[in-house]
Amino acid sequence: MILRIFAISAIIFGAVSPKKVEQVHLSLSGKPDEMVVTWLTQDPLPNVTPYVAFGVTKDALRLTSKGNSTGWADQGKKKVMRYTHRATMNSLVPGQVYYYQVGSSQAMSDVFHFRQPDQSLPLRAAIFGDLSIYKGQQSIDQLIAARKNNQFDLIIHIGDLAYDLHDNDGDNGDDYMNAIQDFAAYVPYMVFAGNNEVDSNFNQIVNRFTMPKNGVYDNNLFWSFDYGFVHFIALNSEYYAEEMSKETQLQYKWLGNDLAGNSKKWTIVMFHRPWYCSSKKKKGCHDDQDILSRDGLKDKFPGLEELLNKYKVDLILYGHKHTYERMWPIFNAQPFKSQDPGHIKNAPAPVYILTGGAGCHSHEDPSDHIMQDFSVKALGEYGYTFLTVYNSTHLSTDYVDTSETSGKFLDPFVLEKD
Known part of the structure; x- marks a missing residue:
């Protein structure tokens, strides 16, 4: 419920900036009713849960899925830390267009969309x-x-x-x-x-x-x-x-x-x-x-x-x-x-x-x-x-x-x- 409130408030009130969420990309998990979304932040999210909010209309992202975070160091001399966040949207309907937004209570991305693959089609x-x-x-x-x-x-x-x-x-x-x-x-x-x-x-x-x-x-x-x-x-x-x-x-x-x-x-x-x-x-x-x-x-x-x-x-x-x-x-x-x-x-x-x-x-x-x-x-x-x-x-x-x-x-x- 808390995650859902965060998602709605972010959309209605514009309380968070999309600039801190970057490099958003989708991938398949191998399950036909799932879609994975991965994104990065340059700063950690201490005591904050990353998540994806999604739904079938842009203005009603009522479904949420918690994500997980991985902090990792670049191999360069500076050992720059980055933070990768991953979440999976599930129980998706083939052929349906979904809108989604990723982030946390600290910052949210823009709203993107995708069509869940209908594997009966070419x-x-x-x-x-x-x-x-x-x-x-x-x-x-x-x-x-x-x-x-x-x-x-x-x-x-x-x-x-x-x-x-x-x-x-x-x-x-x-x-x-x-x-x-x-x-x-x-x-x-x-x-x-x-x-x-x-x-x-x-x-x-x-x-x-x-x-x-x-x-x-x-x-x-x-x-x-x-x-x-x-x-x-x-x-x-x-x-x-x-x-x-x-x-x-x-x-x-x-x-x-x-x-x-x-x-x-x-x-x-x-x-x-x-x-x-x-x-x-x-x-x-x-x-x-x-x-x-x-x-x-x-x-x-x-x-x-x-x-x-x-x-x-x-x-x-x-x-x-x-x-x-x-x-x-x-x-x-x-x-x-x-x-x-x-x-x-x-x-x-x-x-x-x-x-x-x-x-x-x-x-x-x-x-x-x-x-x-x-x-x-x-x-x-x-x-x-x-x-x-x-x-x-x-x-x-x-x-x-x-x-x-x-x-x-x-x-x-x-x-x-x-």
């Missing part, structure tokens, strides 16, 4: 890696415009956030998270680690976000969830690159159990470092740190490609290389080509998409690359992959060039299965 998702403000503002602007036009149900960032979250004693991360608030506070924003999040044992990505729990570490570094016809899996390729054998093996065991228990028609796997792509080298993407997760090494680092192929994963997306490239279905470096590269039916192996060109500092152009035999389409424009899952038999991807706010679609592709 899924629309933006997927990309390698985005910063410095070179990615055009992509951020386009994502905001697309969000305002209700073009997304979900946004997934596959590593390398902000370049880097920890720079300038974490101020860079604050600036980035505030810059994306205009889409991330309205559409679930799912993340996992790339190489730029490794610093100080993944300190920033562990403490700034709230991803589905995996039952192993529950620290945002690998996770999965179901959405309609799809099972999404996010893996931490940096365990391999950093030669973290224990973590690698635990993730592999978890992945095997997760795939074995998966009953969804489509399975989409994502990680940061690429296994296959064209580059300036004759062998293409073949860096030891990148392909260790693919091939493995003795008993210390179990390879993932055979496991993903065994469980008939449909689509694999990654970033790290700062361009876009769609490939044929591939297994063991061998492409499976068919008559129409724009429409593949009953693919015998996963289709691969490199989508690392959202807004990196050092962009790559395919004109400088030696194109590999497994490559179908390579593009140098800044942008992201747009995924649509229609039903149990058809999904599509396309590449959105963000040089224009309206977005230009450059690589239509359909994946079909019986």
Whole structure:
């Protein structure tokens, strides 16, 4: 009751300032009737309970859910303290628009809104890696415009956030998270680690976000969830690159159990470092740190490609290389080509998409690359992959060039299965 009074008084009397609440963003918990909201304050909330107030109209946020707080120190020399607050809205109705506001008795945010996903409808998702403000503002602007036009149900960032979250004693991360608030506070924003999040044992990505729990570490570094016809899996390729054998093996065991228990028609796997792509080298993407997760090494680092192929994963997306490239279905470096590269039916192996060109500092152009035999389409424009899952038999991807706010679609592709 006290929380409810605080929420109403904040709205009616304007007694608190939204300025102290920042970096508001949504994420999925894995339960279809829940929505998680995470936000930061630069100051602690002693003897104060953070909460979210929400409802179906902007002027009547009568429902409340208590949050929890985590204080954590940045890894910079100043050891700047920040405070992350998390709350979960539950018993939500699919398709319903909800309005919400987060904060405490000390300060409240603006009022935001979201539509609780209706998983019986087609899924629309933006997927990309390698985005910063410095070179990615055009992509951020386009994502905001697309969000305002209700073009997304979900946004997934596959590593390398902000370049880097920890720079300038974490101020860079604050600036980035505030810059994306205009889409991330309205559409679930799912993340996992790339190489730029490794610093100080993944300190920033562990403490700034709230991803589905995996039952192993529950620290945002690998996770999965179901959405309609799809099972999404996010893996931490940096365990391999950093030669973290224990973590690698635990993730592999978890992945095997997760795939074995998966009953969804489509399975989409994502990680940061690429296994296959064209580059300036004759062998293409073949860096030891990148392909260790693919091939493995003795008993210390179990390879993932055979496991993903065994469980008939449909689509694999990654970033790290700062361009876009769609490939044929591939297994063991061998492409499976068919008559129409724009429409593949009953693919015998996963289709691969490199989508690392959202807004990196050092962009790559395919004109400088030696194109590999497994490559179908390579593009140098800044942008992201747009995924649509229609039903149990058809999904599509396309590449959105963000040089224009309206977005230009450059690589239509359909994946079909019986």
